[in-house]
Amino acid sequence: GGGGGGGECTQHARECGGGQGLMLLSHYAMVLAIDAPRNCFFDAPYVDRYGECDPMLKRGKPLVLSERKVTELKTLVTSGELGREIIRTNERTGKYIPRPL
Numbered sequence: 001g002g003g004g005g006g007g008e009c010t011q012h013a014r015e016c017g018g019g020q021g022l023m024l025l026s027h028y029a030m031v032l033a034i035d036a037p038r039n040c041f042f043d044a045p046y047v048d049r050y051g052e053c054d055p056m057l058k059r060g061k062p063l064v065l066s067e068r069k070v071t072e073l074k075t076l077v078t079s080g081e082l083g084r085e086i087i088r089t090n091e092r093t094g095k096y097i098p099r100p101l
Helices: 006-014 067-078 082-093
Strands: 020-025 030-035 040-044
Touching: 006 020, 020 067, 020 082, 030 067, 030 082, 040 082, 067 082
Parallel strands: none
Antiparallel strands: 020 030, 030 040
16 A cells, blocks of 8 residues: 555545545455454445345345445444444454454
8 A cells, every 4th residue: 555554445545534434345245344444344235135145245146236235334434433333343253354455
C-alpha cells in the first residue's frame, strides 16, 4: 500500500472514508469491512433462493442481491457501529485478519 501503513483497501478507506469502508469481494461473495486498522470479513449481501449466503462461493448456486442485507450494511456504517461490529465478529469467529488489507 501507500504511505501510512496497511494494504490498498485500508489506504482507500483512510483516504476516502475517514478510515472506514466496506469493500465487496465479489469473486468470494464476501465483504471486507474496515475500521482502520481493524478489519474483518462479512458475508456479501447476496443470497441463494433459500435466503442463505454462499461465502467463498463453495456451493456455486445462483445468488441475488438481498436488499435487507444491503440495508444492514448501510446501517452499520451510518450508525457508527461498524468498528464495534468488526470487533464482535472477530471475537465471535476467531478469524482475525493479521494485518490491514
